[in-house]
Amino acid sequence: MERLNDFYEAVSDTGNYIRNLKDGGKKVLGYLCSYTPEEIILAAGIHPVRLFGTEGNITLADAHLQSYTCSLARGVLEGALSGELDYLDGMVFPHTCDTIQRLSDIWRLNTDFGFFADVVLPVKLNTESAREYMEDVLRRFRSELEEGMGVTITDGALKESIEKYNRIRGCLKTIYELRSADPGILPGADVHAIVKGSMIMDRDYLLERLPEVIEMLREKEPSTGAERKRIVLTGSICNHPDVYAIIEKSGGVVVWDDLCTGSRYFEGLTGTDGDPVKAIVNRYIERLICPAKHMSNTARGDSLVEMVRKNNVQGVIFLLLKFCDPHDFDYPYIKGFLDREDIPSMLLEIEDQLPSEGQLMTRFETFIHML
Amino acid sequence: MITAGIDIGSITAKAAVLEDGRILGSKVAFTGYNARQAGKNVFEDLLRELDMDASSIEKTVSTGYGRNSVKFADKAMTEIICHGAGAYYLNPEVRSIIDVGGQDSKVLTIDSDGRVKDFAMNDKCAAGTGRFLEVMARALESDLDDFGDLSLKSDKPSKISSICTVFAESEVISLISKGKSREDIIAGIHESVASRISSMARRVGVKEPVMMTGGVAKNIGVVRALEKALGVSIEVSEFAQVNGAVGAAIMAMRL
Numbered sequence: 001m002e003r004l005n006d007f008y009e010a011v012s013d014t015g016n017y018i019r020n021l022k023d024g025g026k027k028v029l030g031y032l033c034s035y036t037p038e039e040i041i042l043a044a045g046i047h048p049v050r051l052f053g054t055e056g057n058i059t060l061a062d063a064h065l066q067s068y069t070c071s072l073a074r075g076v077l078e079g080a081l082s083g084e085l086d087y088l089d090g091m092v093f094p095h096t097c098d099t100i101q102r103l104s105d106i107w108r109l110n111t112d113f114g115f116f117a118d119v120v121l122p123v124k125l126n127t128e129s130a131r132e133y134m135e136d137v138l139r140r141f142r143s144e145l146e147e148g149m150g151v152t153i154t155d156g157a158l159k160e161s162i163e164k165y166n167r168i169r170g171c172l173k174t175i176y177e178l179r180s181a182d183p184g185i186l187p188g189a190d191v192h193a194i195v196k197g198s199m200i201m202d203r204d205y206l207l208e209r210l211p212e213v214i215e216m217l218r219e220k221e222p223s224t225g226a227e228r229k230r231i232v233l234t235g236s237i238c239n240h241p242d243v244y245a246i247i248e249k250s251g252g253v254v255v256w257d258d259l260c261t262g263s264r265y266f267e268g269l270t271g272t273d274g275d276p277v278k279a280i281v282n283r284y285i286e287r288l289i290c291p292a293k294h295m296s297n298t299a300r301g302d303s304l305v306e307m308v309r310k311n312n313v314q315g316v317i318f319l320l321l322k323f324c325d326p327h328d329f330d331y332p333y334i335k336g337f338l339d340r341e342d343i344p345s346m347l348l349e350i351e352d353q354l355p356s357e358g359q360l361m362t363r364f365e366t367f368i369h370m371l
Numbered sequence: 372m373i374t375a376g377i378d379i380g381s382i383t384a385k386a387a388v389l390e391d392g393r394i395l396g397s398k399v400a401f402t403g404y405n406a407r408q409a410g411k412n413v414f415e416d417l418l419r420e421l422d423m424d425a426s427s428i429e430k431t432v433s434t435g436y437g438r439n440s441v442k443f444a445d446k447a448m449t450e451i452i453c454h455g456a457g458a459y460y461l462n463p464e465v466r467s468i469i470d471v472g473g474q475d476s477k478v479l480t481i482d483s484d485g486r487v488k489d490f491a492m493n494d495k496c497a498a499g500t501g502r503f504l505e506v507m508a509r510a511l512e513s514d515l516d517d518f519g520d521l522s523l524k525s526d527k528p529s530k531i532s533s534i535c536t537v538f539a540e541s542e543v544i545s546l547i548s549k550g551k552s553r554e555d556i557i558a559g560i561h562e563s564v565a566s567r568i569s570s571m572a573r574r575v576g577v578k579e580p581v582m583m584t585g586g587v588a589k590n591i592g593v594v595r596a597l598e599k600a601l602g603v604s605i606e607v608s609e610f611a612q613v614n615g616a617v618g619a620a621i622m623a624m625r626l
Binding site for chain 2: 344346361362365370
């Protein structure tokens with residue numbers, strides 16, 4: 001859509017976008033996962049940019065990684081080694097999956113971007129000790145950032161940053177809700193560009209731009225055309241805008257997702273009263289979890305079933321990044337929740353490149369025909 | 372009502388003509404470079420054999436990877452749906468179908484109405500497909516049509532451990548140079564194919580009765596190896612290779 005060109009440009013040439021931003025004097029920190037406390041980074045006056053891998057061939061990273069490493073980790077390390085990410089002033093590694101933890105070591109030993117921090121988060125999120133521990137970890141990250149980047153992060157700045165993120169996340173959720181109410185008003189590829197762009201672009205710009213997008217959607221005439229089967233995507237990250245168009249071509253439409261580059265990024269608002277670090281911890285503890293974390297034995301399955309019911313969804317597509325262990329190990333168990341509720345699902349394993357369109361169409365068409 | 376199904380696979384193109392759900396005839400031809408032309412040719416050849424005119428066909432459904440290149444079809448549907456419909460037509464009791472074609476293999480389950488309930492499909496890799504067997508036949512200088520009978524004569528199948536088709540071929544070459552018998556090597560190749568397909572089948576969950584379809588179902592050695600690997604008996608109809616085209620013609624009746 002022409003009116004979303006700014007998002008598409010930032011997504012398709014992130015290097016160019018970030019370099020322009022840096023010309024204005026900004027420092028930039030890279031991150032990989034939705035457990036990165038972005039609020040603290042922004043409060044330090046630093047621009048957080050999420051990394052999604054590389055579109056080029058992997059030639060340098062494989063010398064450092066095992067063949068069972070996901071394409072995201074391989075792509076990001078490739079970008080670091082090849083110079084594609086030379087705009088970074090540092091990198092933050094929240095410890096979620098094993099691969100990110102190990103990538104952090106390899107990064108520290110083989111690259112030199114200036115700032116580097118591990119944020120060693122707890123795995124179990126449902127205990128009081130986890131809450132206390134996470135609070136300590138975030139406070140430590142805050143002081144490491146202050147020291148490493150030569151800045152001071154006041155509680156006031158942190159609260160202001162939290163409010164900005166609440167507004168950005170609220171806007172993304174509203175866009176999802178409008179799309180779920182009438183999927184015809186916004187193609188899936190556009191939603192993908194908006195969400196991905198929101199992890200790349202200047203956050204102050206987004207605060208003005210996202211409400212405009214919402215306004216534009218509200219002004220649209222209700223869509224007409226053939227009824228499509230309503231689909232939820234679930235998995236780690238989706239870096240493939242083409243997936244949405246192929247699903248749409250096969251007679252379906254994505255109306256919601258449980259993706260790290262989707263609802264897991266924007267679900268849950270952070271409290272604005274009291275200690276801001278405690279408030280950030282609370283959001284992580286209450287938010288929909290990723291399978292690298294533990295909340296309860298049924299939290300992920302129950303929330304997926306609830307997402308399906310709430311959005312009137314006919315089928316679920318698991319979009320799993322090959323070699324993403326946390327998601328792969330959880331798959332049979334999560335599929336069990338759907339099977340028990342008679343919710344049809346299909347599994348698609350993806351890497352940095354999608355399978356051929358013919359293969360994908362065969363799967364999607366069959367699945368959508370089943371619904 | 373007379374309907375036709377055209378199934379354009381990666382190696383062969385198939386056509387079937389049905390009258391009120393009765394198979395009047397079917398035909399198999401090589402797909403070659405031009406999938407569009409292959410579909411037209413196999414259909415016209417079949418009509419000629421049946422002494423029929425294209426105008427007598429009321430509805431046509433195309434299927435297979437080349438389904439969208441069959442311009443004269445009324446509708447294109449995936450081969451997974453059509454193999455389900457074809458197997459259900461041949462035996463309505465069937466609940467699982469293992470379809471092994473030229474470059475892909477699929478496992479699907481159907482319900483008591485013949486609707487697809489779940490499916491899995493190989494990707495990125497030709498191990499466990501007809502192409503894998505063709506490569507091995509070349510390395511063994513054997514006719515693929517003899518593979519089934521030869522392998523049944525083996526009492527000590529060789530072990531082929533590589534999944535990659537190219538590496539498996541080198542393994543076969545070293546087995547030949549070690550003087551292993553053709554029968555044992557072929558039986559080993561079939562076990563290797565069966566192990567690939569059976570692990571995919573277990574992901575979907577095999578429900579009996581099981582039917583095997585696709586060109587590779589003509590190879591009795593693979594069928595037996597799969598029965599052993601899955602611990603079930605597998606039925607194969609005389610229409611196994613054209614099952615997708617038959618299913619497409621069945622789907623055409625519902626248009």
